[in-house]
Amino acid sequence: MHSTKVSIFGAGGTGGEIAELLVERGYEEVSLIDVQRDMAEGKALDIWQSGALVGSDTQVLGGSDAALATGADVVVITAGIGRKPGLNREDLIATNAQVMQQISRSIAAFAPNATVIVLTNPADILARIVFEETGFPAHRVMAQGGILDSARLSHQISRLAGVSHKQVQSMVLGGHGDHMVPIRQLAAVNGVPALHLLSEEAWADAVERTRFGGGEIMEKFKTHGAAVTPAYAVVAMIDALHSPFSQIWPISVRSGGAYGLPEDVFIGLPVRISRAGIEGVLELPIDADEREALQRSAASMQATYETWKHTGARD
């Protein structure tokens, strides 16, 4: 049993999946907060009752009152609108930035010591907005992107090389979106470089399928996106925040100038994370073209952020 309260703003597809996984892990309390009050209450009850079969005493509450987040140790934000076919993540910013501003005020009021994980897209840019609106220190604000993208790349490597998922490692950095940056030398199968097992064409195919992995699922669902693997990615972050040992993950954090990136940009980088939050960014000797791709990703997100800031979209 983890003696931790996790509050999730947004009780839709991803919010519900995350709550279920937290019940399975036995976190002490989970609250689901959504503008759709009855839906959040009903989903919370359904998930709470699963404890009788899972063997978990996690208390799950739901509703629309932000006070449900009182004293939360971790706040996950999945609230807002999702991508639709043809819309990219950046198109969502106008609506979702306003949602972040509103939720940031609630978090600052009810959970001032929380660590915040942003899932809502465009996650990197919205994490920056949450960082600015809450005034929380940078080691307590982050976005999910790289863990999901790395899982998708590892899946493609497993499929193309014909090896078990269990032996594949990979790391995808950069913004969660079309500008993601897979790191070639960190793709491996039990330590054997993936490029030893895959042709250049197969590697390019794996990267392409990863880059559009979310879109591929959305095209099938039509009305919503992936939820299961994104939820596992968020829960990996929550578990890392409760681990007695530091863990290394690709997580979107404030760059602080690492890799020569603009300081204020939130972008997927390899970090050490532990109970103390983000301990720091690891400066790895990545290839020059990967370093350039990180710069392009950061520049693209900076441009989107600036456009948002100057269009009067702030509430």
Ligand SMILES: NC(=O)c1ccc[n+]([C@@H]2O[C@H](COP(=O)([O-])OP(=O)(O)OC[C@H]3O[C@@H](n4cnc5c(N)ncnc54)[C@H](O)[C@@H]3O)[C@@H](O)[C@H]2O)c1
């Ligand atoms: N970063 C990632 O890796 C990743 C992965 C999957 C999904 N996403 C993003 O996460 C977001 C959520 O996806 P989903 O599939 O769960 O969507 P969803 O539509 O199923 O759920 C979103 C929920 O947010 C609620 N909501 C809207 N405004 C709110 C507010 N102001 N306060 C509280 N709740 C509010 C809605 O009522 C809805 O229930 C989307 O933006 C999606 O693109 C990101």
